[in-house]
Amino acid sequence: MPEYRFNSPPGWPVPPRQWKPPQGWQPDPSWPPAPSNWEFWIIETTSAAPAPNPPQPPERKSGGLFGGKKRLEEENAQLRQWVERLGGMDAMRIAAMTEALHVEHAGLQTAIDDAARRLNETERRVVQTEETVLLQEVGVYEYRHPLSDAVAYKDRLAQVKARIKEMARKGQAVVGATNWQVNGSAAEGRKMVRDFSKLMLRAYNAEADNCVRTMRPYKLQSAIDRLEKVVETIVKLGRTMHIHVHPDYHRTRIHELELTADYLAKQEAEKELIRAQREQQREEEAARREFEREKARLRKEEAHYRSALAKLMKNGTAAAESVDELKAKLEEIGVAVADVEAREANTRAGYVYVISNIGAFGENVVKIGMTRRLEPEDRVRELGDASVPFRFDTHALIFSEDAVGLEARLHSELSDHRLNKVNLRREFFHATPAEVRDLLQKIAGQHLLEYRDTAEALEWRQSVATGTALPT
Structure with missing residues (x-):
């Protein structure tokens, strides 16, 4: 005799095997309606391996599902006990919800994996332009094309720009397919390719010109990367007509970026030199x-x-x-x-001074310079003008017939302690006044007549005492 099992409609929880509905049982109203002509009872075709010690439904007796009243009451009581042991319909709902959550989790995991993949792809394409990050990574600038001065760079840039214009005029900047047809017309096809090529060239040149206009030496590699991305984008957009930036044109524009960065770096170096020379002339x-x-x-x-x-x-x-x-x-x-x-x-004669400014630079920073003034303290007072919040304290004034040589010797001995290792005309050093005194005694000898190890820093100390300045 074939065995029947309850066939749950779509969206209904699946009951335990061999489950039989008790008399008067009705499906949960929250379940979806069963399809029309749905077969609720089907023949059991396969038998599953029994679970260890599974709870068994009550043994049914002959007489059909709707037997005598007493027998039904006994069967109902047994079924209620069985349902309570299984968790009743709550267990069925939990099973359905668990299955739905598994499906939802699988979908979410797929979405997360897809988002991670797209994020990695985006990060690979993104060009880093955050100036703060670039400045943190910047080192000593290395010239890509060393020339003698800014004028030489300007002349070379003019030649490169003329070459760029010539290549664009001759159609050697952006090239495309030559056999493209529109409505069977090769002439119309060539016109379309030319129009799209001009459009792509406009986009490429706009990005290149912007990179030149906003160039800073430390942003050179970022600008090159940005232009490379534009080339890749044009290749993707123009793939059907084989439109792409000609490699020679792209190299020429990269050369322009490198020369621009070199020119700006050389120009700044020359400006700094001029400032130093003017300061020397004023002195x-x-x-x-x-x-x-x-x-x-x-x-x-x-x-x-x-x-x-x-x-x-x-x-x-x-x-x-x-x-x-x-x-x-x-x-x-x-x-x-x-x-x-x-x-x-005697232009080499003068005073070498050792001064400090705790309020401006901290306790272990000194400035070592020289002056030819008859009154060297005048020079110290000038250095403590409105550009710093407090006056400098003088630790030593050493007269020498070769003050230039003495200053150079001190700077050489303290080269590893320089604050500014790029601009050597900035004469500040990480050193205590006592360390400089010991070095002066070794170098200057009898020239060192008086030296003060401790800075008075009167204005700074008074400001700290009144709470208007922060202690270093």
Whole structure:
């Protein structure tokens, strides 16, 4: 005798095997309606392996599904116990929900995998242009095409730009298929290819011109990568008509980017050199004016003493002591004038200064420079002008007949401690005043007459005390 099993319609939970509905049983209203003519009972064609110790439904007795009242009550009681053991219809719903969640999870995992794949593809295509990131990665600029000066770069750039215009005019910039036809017309096909090629060239040149216009030396590689992406995009868009940027034209525009970056770097280096030269000229001019003022003062003083001596000698009443005193003073003035003239003539003579500014640069930073001024403190006061919040403190002023050489020696010994390792005209070093003192004693010797290890930093310390400045 064939065995029948309950055939759940679509969307209904699947009941346990050998399940028989009790009398009066109705499907859950939330379940979808069964299709018309749906067969609820079908012949069991295969037998599944029994689960270990599965709960068994009540044994049915002869007489059909709708037997006597007493027998039905007993069967209902057994079925209720069985359903409670299985979790009843809640278990059926949970099974259906679990299956649905498995399906949903599989779909979500597929979507996540697809999104990850597309993200990786996008990251591969993206050109990094964030200036902060580029600046963090920038190193010492290396010239791609070293030339002597900015003028030479400008001339070379003019030649490259002329070459770019010539290639575009001759149709050697963007090329495409030559056998393309439109409505059977080769002429119309060539016209379409030319029009699309011009459009692609406009897009390529717009990106290249923008890269040139916004170029910074540290952004060179980013600009090249961006232009490479444009070439790839044009190849994809123009694949059907074989439209692409000619390799020679692309190389020429890359060459233009490299020369532009080199030109900007060289231009900035020359500007920095000019600034340093002008600063040196201002310092020399200030020293010259000091020498002239000092000589004028000495000459005026000398004239005064000569006039007094001449009056004494003319009256004939001068005491020998007074005459000798005036002559000694005149000799002293003569020596002072000679010293000033010697200082003025010797461009290497001057003062090497060691100064610091805790409020601006911290406790372990010093500036080491030189000045030819007769009053070197004037130069220190100028350095502490409105460009820094506090005045510099002077640790040492060392006069030397070769102040230029002494300064260069100190800079060489402290080269590893430079703050700015690119622009060597910036004379700041990571070093304590005591470390510089020990180095000066070894180099300058007897020239080092006075040295202060501790910076007074009066304004900064007062500002910290009042809470208007942060301690370093």
